[in-house]
Amino acid sequence: MPNKMKNGYVYPKGIQKLLSQYGFQVKYCTGNINTLKNEIVKGNPVIVMIRTYTDKNWLHYVPVVGYDEQYIYIAESLEELVNCDEPYYNRKVAIGEFEKLWNTSMAKMPFYRNTYIAAYKEC
Numbered sequence: 001m002p003n004k005m006k007n008g009y010v011y012p013k014g015i016q017k018l019l020s021q022y023g024f025q026v027k028y029c030t031g032n033i034n035t036l037k038n039e040i041v042k043g044n045p046v047i048v049m050i051r052t053y054t055d056k057n058w059l060h061y062v063p064v065v066g067y068d069e070q071y072i073y074i075a076e077s078l079e080e081l082v083n084c085d086e087p088y089y090n091r092k093v094a095i096g097e098f099e100k101l102w103n104t105s106m107a108k109m110p111f112y113r114n115t116y117i118a119a120y121k122e123c
Contacts, residue, residue: 009059015047015117024119033099036116037067045119049112050101052081059104064116065089072098 003014016026024045029035039046045063052058065088066073076082076091083091093101105113 010061012049012112012115012117015061019045019117019119024121027118027120028115029118030113030115032114033095036064039116039118040064040067042118044121047117047119048102049104049115050098051104052078052101054097054100057106062091067095070094 001010001014002017003011005011012028016028019026029039031039036046036048047061047063049059049061052060060078062077063075064072065075071092072095073086073089074091074093075089081091103113
């Protein structure tokens, strides 16, 4: 994984480089819940860096695959965070809780608060 630090964290630039190697055009963005939803609606992969738990500063990248009025839907890779069994997602997080997880300003990467990576397949 490119741009990996000694402690195991990966800078967003590392995710961007990796996706570029697989033929994606990548856009790194900062926003709020509405800008994130606008990107999800486009149907392209959206990856966010969140804390694994609201009371911990452990960081984790997750693909966000959908949303509704109450929840953000995630394709979760950490088994202990899986809380549902649906065809396209396996974790749903209440929007208020998601916003707390997405706020990494008190974690080790404060400059990456409310950021996301949007990927587009090149034609």
